[in-house]
Structures are given as structure tokens and as C-alpha cells.
Amino acid sequence: MHYRRAWVLGDHVDTDAIIAARYLITSNPRRLAPHVLEDLRADFCEQVAFGDFLVAGRNFGCGSSREHAPLAIRATGVAAVVAASFSRIFCRNAFNTGLLALRSPQAAAGVREGDRLRLDLKRGVIENGDQKTEYAIEPLDPFLMELVAGGGLIARVRRQLGT
Amino acid sequence: MGMTLSEKILAAHAGRHVLRPGQIVEARADLLMANDITAPLAIDAFKDTGALKVFDPDRVVLIADHFTPNKDLATARQVRKMLDFAAAQMLTHRFEGGRAGVEHVLLPEQGLALPGEIIAGADSHTSTMGACGAWAVGVGSTDIGAAMATGKVWFKVPATLRVELTGSLGPWSSAKDLALEMLRRLGPDGADYLALEFHGPLAGRLSMSQRQCLANMAVEAGAKTGIFGVDDITRDYLADRARRPWQAVAPDPDAVYHDTITINADGLGPLIARPHSPYDVAPAGESSREAINQVFIGSCTNGRLDDLRQAAAVLQGRQVHSRVRLIVLPATPAIYRQALKEGVLETIVEAGGQVGPPSCGPCLGGHLGVLAPGEVAVATSNRNFIGRMGHRTSRVYLAGPMVAAASAVLGRVASPEEL
The missing domain is CATH 3.30.499.10 (Aconitase, domain 3)
Structure with missing residues (x-):
């Protein structure tokens, strides 16, 4: 797996900054994707490449419950959001819809804008190719591990219902 | 060791005698809600589950309120999708046009937010309905889509922050000033993953509307919900409204709180x-x-x-x-x-x-x-x-x-x- 670029954001990035409500006239992720982080940093959507990482501080995704936020981030090609902490609804929306939301205060403190990162989920670390270091990812609750491994919430319900 | 309001309500809905903060449980939801922004995604998620009928057409509420009256063709399509689904599923409670209002105010007014019940809404301000003593929690669209099929939602049991409201509001101050003062104190994640439980002499004097204002802004501090206990003000409010029989739930006297903060209204100017x-x-x-x-x-x-x-x-x-x-x-x-x-x-x-x-x-x-x-x-x-x-x-x-x-x-x- 190749190293990919980190886009570094601050604390308390809210869902209005991730995808402004004026774009919620559609729930099509591909139509939402060109507007991700538009009001916060316009260069993101112009330059983001498949497999890149968003690295944020505390409370990423605070604000509204809009699931459009993780869906739109995923549609930009971002491989994972790494943050010191996540707002609760964003976190559950991410797990339910298959966007990797990884908690790593170490990475949030250490990663610099433009660093090249690589994710090793088996070892539970993020490798920083530029700084030649790595950061631990906080382990997930067993329920959430099972949810992600089983393909998300809808897949879980399908198994329950036998549909 | 006793339980807080949130722990008691969650335990009763998860079939457990005792619950402690941090546990993840699947709980029965008494009411599910989505709006014109979040319902279209929830409907897609519901269809993806393979289920044909919602778990209970009396307990799924759809409301067009965010872009109502329809702003443009795109929002009109979202509302149409919601209304067609509501009709096909024969949902009892669907609100649009002259019968629709802002969801978190409309549901209590309609007697659909009841003490001791769990309300899961695909909107962050669902917590507003905690004013009525309901455990009302904002979730995502996929949560609602899945719950429409199963009647259940997964929750991590939150620890509870006790908020003591004291003093009296001045002539130019309102419940909003209490809410803003609370946010000044807590900051954007000061109540991250906590449930707020409102107590104190002033809490007992606040009207249902004032309680809604406070429960509403609990989420701005990262809280999972904000909830008030049941008293005569709650009973009066629900007397002619409640659509179902309900039972008051109170926190145990020896409930364990994560922390307590006191908000004193005395001298709190307009903010x-x-x-x-x-x-x-x-x-x-x-x-x-x-x-x-x-x-x-x-x-x-x-x-x-x-x-x-x-x-x-x-x-x-x-x-x-x-x-x-x-x-x-x-x-x-x-x-x-x-x-x-x-x-x-x-x-x-x-x-x-x-x-x-x-x-x-x-x-x-x-x-x-x-x-x-x-x-x-x-x-x-x-x-x-x-x-x-x-x-x-x-x-x-x-x-x-x-x-x-x-x-x-x-x-x-x-x-x-x-x-």
C-alpha cells in the first residue's frame, strides 16, 4: 500500500463546514462530494486524491446529525478520518455507513499538513513516511469491530432478519 | 448503586436490570423520527435491509420541516419521496404543508413525546423532547432506516452530568441565557458523550417551553441528550395531549453522576x-x-x-x-x-x-x-x-x-x- 497525503484540520470541525446545509437538497454522495470542506478550505476538493487522509483535532463532526457528512467525505476518496476525538453522531454515522473514523490523539498531535501516511489496521497504527514515525490507533469497542467487520449496520440487520 | 434517568430508561428498553456507562446495548425505540433532509437516506437504508413493512406504523413519524414549503425541485423531490413512503407504509403520523412544524416542537405538542420513552430522531436537536422526560436522542439516517425494520437502535450508555439550575431569571433574561451560559461553561465538547439531567429549584419552575430551550442546546456541548424529570408542569402539559398511557421515571436517590455543574440565574443578564x-x-x-x-x-x-x-x-x-x-x-x-x-x-x-x-x-x-x-x-x-x-x-x-x-x-x- 502506498503512502497518501494528510489534510490537517483543527479542533471542532462541524458538519456545516464538512458539507453546508445548502447542499442537502440531494443525498447523492457524488453530487455532495465537490462541496466537502468548501467554506473551511477550498483547496481540499480541488486537490484531494483517492486514498488521502483527513487528520483533525478534537470533536470532529460536531453539529448536525446529517449522514451526508460521512457519505460525502467517503465520496471524495478519503480513506479514513483520523482525529483526537469524534462527535458522537458523526462517529456512529461513519461506522454505520462504512467510513473509517479512527481515534488517535497521537496522530492528531503529530501529523503535519501534507505528510505522507499509511494505515496498518492489523497492527493498529498509522505510519508517517515523512517523519519516519508511527501513531497508535485507539482500539474499537468489540460491538463496533463486529459492526464494521460485518459490513455495517444494514448488513447486520439483514442477517438478523434473514433477508 | 442506583441509576440516573438515562440509565434507567435505557435499561428498561434493553431488557436489563442494571446498566453502567460505556456499555453498548440494543434498545427498543418507542418512536422514530426523520425529516425531509434525513428521511430520504433513511428510506433507502430501510429498503436495503430487505424489510417490506416498518415495525410499527404508529411509531414512525415523518415530518417535512427543513426546506418547507418546498424550496425548489430538488427539495420537492425529497419531500415527495418521504410522503410516498409514508402513504405506502400507512404511517399514522406524517406531517407536511399546513400541518407541519419544526419537528422537535411539533412532536411534544402532538402528545408524541412521553416520559420514560425512547425517541430516536434523525436530527441532532431531537434532545429537545427531553423536556417532557423522554430519552430523546439524535442519530443518523441509517440508524433510523435500520430501526424502521427492527424497532431497535444501538446505544452506548452515557454517563450523566447533573445540571443544577438555581436562582431566578431577571426581566430581560430568558431560558436562552441559561442555555448560553451553560455552553460558555461547557464548551463544544464539555459534555461529549454525556447525558445532561436537569435538576434544582429553578428547573422545577421552568415552563415546558423553557425546558425545551435548554434540552435543545444540550447537544451543542456534545451531549447525547438533555432530560428533565417529571413534575406537575409535565403532567399539566401532557394531560390533554398524551397519545398513549405513560409512566413517570425518576432517577434513583443513590444514582451516580459523572459530575455536577450549577447554573445560577441570579444576575444573569441577557447574553x-x-x-x-x-x-x-x-x-x-x-x-x-x-x-x-x-x-x-x-x-x-x-x-x-x-x-x-x-x-x-x-x-x-x-x-x-x-x-x-x-x-x-x-x-x-x-x-x-x-x-x-x-x-x-x-x-x-x-x-x-x-x-x-x-x-x-x-x-x-x-x-x-x-x-x-x-x-x-x-x-x-x-x-x-x-x-x-x-x-x-x-x-x-x-x-x-x-x-x-x-x-x-x-x-x-x-x-x-x-x-
Whole structure:
């Protein structure tokens, strides 16, 4: 797996900054994707490449419950959001819809804008190719591990219902 | 070791005798709710489960409120999708057009938010209904889609922060000032993953509307919900409304709280939250005199009858400043009708304000009052993040209805004491 670029954001990035409500006239992720982080940093959507990482501080995704936020981030090609902490609804929306939301205060403190990162989920670390270091990812609750491994919430319900 | 209100309600719905913070459980939901933004995704998720019928057509509520009346073709399609689904599933409670209002105000008014029940809503401000003693929690669309099939939602049991409300509100202060003071103290994640439980002598004197204002803004501090215990004010409110029998739940006397904070209303002047942070709270009037272009009075935070009455009392016999557009949206049709009967709306219109239909519209920069580049607004809603009400260079101050009305008259951020 190749190293990919980190886009570094601050604390308390809210869902209005991730995808402004004026774009919620559609729930099509591909139509939402060109507007991700538009009001916060316009260069993101112009330059983001498949497999890149968003690295944020505390409370990423605070604000509204809009699931459009993780869906739109995923549609930009971002491989994972790494943050010191996540707002609760964003976190559950991410797990339910298959966007990797990884908690790593170490990475949030250490990663610099433009660093090249690589994710090793088996070892539970993020490798920083530029700084030649790595950061631990906080382990997930067993329920959430099972949810992600089983393909998300809808897949879980399908198994329950036998549909 | 006893349990808090949240732990008791969750335990009862998860079939457990005892629950402790941090556990993840699947709980039975008494009511599910989605709106015109979140329902289309929830409907897709429901269909993806392979289920054909919702678990109970009496317990799934769909409301068109965010872009209502339909703003454009795209939003009209979203509402159509929601209404077609509601008709096909024969849902008892679907609200659109002249029967729709801001969801978190409409559901309690309709007697659908009941003590001890779990309400899962695909909207962050679902917590508002904690005013009625319900455990009301904002979730995502996929959660609602899955729960429409199973009747269940997964939750991590939150620890509980006890909020003691003491003292008395002054003549120019409102529940919004208590909420803003709470946010100043807690910050954007000071209640991250906690449930707020409101207590104290002042909590017992707050009206249902004031309680809704506080429970509403609990989520701005990262809280999972905000909940009040049941008392005579709750019983009176529900007496002619409750759609189902309900039972009061009280926290155990030996319940364990994560922490306690006390908010004293004595001497708490009218407050504002400055752009672009609900936590940058300062006294109204002295902290900013910035000229404004718009005032919005409404939303799930402050669009109820007492809010409109307070605004009208300030506007009575005065004129809205020539530079300012004042937009007032009563939160529900019943509030609209009563405000019409009482002459509250007449006062607002005579002062030069515009009264629009119940809608979330301007709060989220949706429609019915979107801000142009560089414009400044005072709003009674709950968030003032960058771009929240329109262009990214627009700026929003949050305040209660009296501060908002005074600002409309003076054409700048102001306190009602200045009039």
C-alpha cells in the first residue's frame, strides 16, 4: 500500500463546514462530494486524491446529525478520518455507513499538513513516511469491530432478519 | 448503586436490570423520527435491509420541516419521496404543508413525546423532547432506516452530568441565557458523550417551553441528550395531549453522576454568542454593537409562543430599523394560530417584520432568509458556525427573543435594556 497525503484540520470541525446545509437538497454522495470542506478550505476538493487522509483535532463532526457528512467525505476518496476525538453522531454515522473514523490523539498531535501516511489496521497504527514515525490507533469497542467487520449496520440487520 | 434517568430508561428498553456507562446495548425505540433532509437516506437504508413493512406504523413519524414549503425541485423531490413512503407504509403520523412544524416542537405538542420513552430522531436537536422526560436522542439516517425494520437502535450508555439550575431569571433574561451560559461553561465538547439531567429549584419552575430551550442546546456541548424529570408542569402539559398511557421515571436517590455543574440565574443578564461560536458568550449590548442586516426569530430553540410574545412585547409601538429584515417563523401551526389570535403576529408585522410559515428554513441557511456575503444576523436559533445561515463570510450572533427584537429595532447587536 502506498503512502497518501494528510489534510490537517483543527479542533471542532462541524458538519456545516464538512458539507453546508445548502447542499442537502440531494443525498447523492457524488453530487455532495465537490462541496466537502468548501467554506473551511477550498483547496481540499480541488486537490484531494483517492486514498488521502483527513487528520483533525478534537470533536470532529460536531453539529448536525446529517449522514451526508460521512457519505460525502467517503465520496471524495478519503480513506479514513483520523482525529483526537469524534462527535458522537458523526462517529456512529461513519461506522454505520462504512467510513473509517479512527481515534488517535497521537496522530492528531503529530501529523503535519501534507505528510505522507499509511494505515496498518492489523497492527493498529498509522505510519508517517515523512517523519519516519508511527501513531497508535485507539482500539474499537468489540460491538463496533463486529459492526464494521460485518459490513455495517444494514448488513447486520439483514442477517438478523434473514433477508 | 442506583441509576440516573438515562440509565434507567435505557435499561428498561434493553431488557436489563442494571446498566453502567460505556456499555453498548440494543434498545427498543418507542418512536422514530426523520425529516425531509434525513428521511430520504433513511428510506433507502430501510429498503436495503430487505424489510417490506416498518415495525410499527404508529411509531414512525415523518415530518417535512427543513426546506418547507418546498424550496425548489430538488427539495420537492425529497419531500415527495418521504410522503410516498409514508402513504405506502400507512404511517399514522406524517406531517407536511399546513400541518407541519419544526419537528422537535411539533412532536411534544402532538402528545408524541412521553416520559420514560425512547425517541430516536434523525436530527441532532431531537434532545429537545427531553423536556417532557423522554430519552430523546439524535442519530443518523441509517440508524433510523435500520430501526424502521427492527424497532431497535444501538446505544452506548452515557454517563450523566447533573445540571443544577438555581436562582431566578431577571426581566430581560430568558431560558436562552441559561442555555448560553451553560455552553460558555461547557464548551463544544464539555459534555461529549454525556447525558445532561436537569435538576434544582429553578428547573422545577421552568415552563415546558423553557425546558425545551435548554434540552435543545444540550447537544451543542456534545451531549447525547438533555432530560428533565417529571413534575406537575409535565403532567399539566401532557394531560390533554398524551397519545398513549405513560409512566413517570425518576432517577434513583443513590444514582451516580459523572459530575455536577450549577447554573445560577441570579444576575444573569441577557447574553449573546458571538460569531462563529455558540461558546463565545458575552453580555448583550456592551460586548458588541455591530450593525446587522437580519434578525431571525424562530427555530426549535426559540420559536414557541412565549418566545414570540417576548419579541412582540419589545416590538410593541416600535419600528424595525430600516436596514434590518426581521423574519419571524412560529415553530408550529398551533403556535401560529394562537399568536395570530393574540395579536402577536399583528404587532410584529406592524413593526415592519415579516411573518413566515413554520419551517426550520433560515436556521440552517436553507431558505426563507439566507444571508448574503458579509451580512450580519442576530438569530434565536442554536448554531452560528461559519456559513450556517448562508454565505461563508456572513456572521451570526445567537440570542434570546428579547435581545433579537431589540437588535432589530436598533439595527445593531443590542440589549433590550437599551430601549
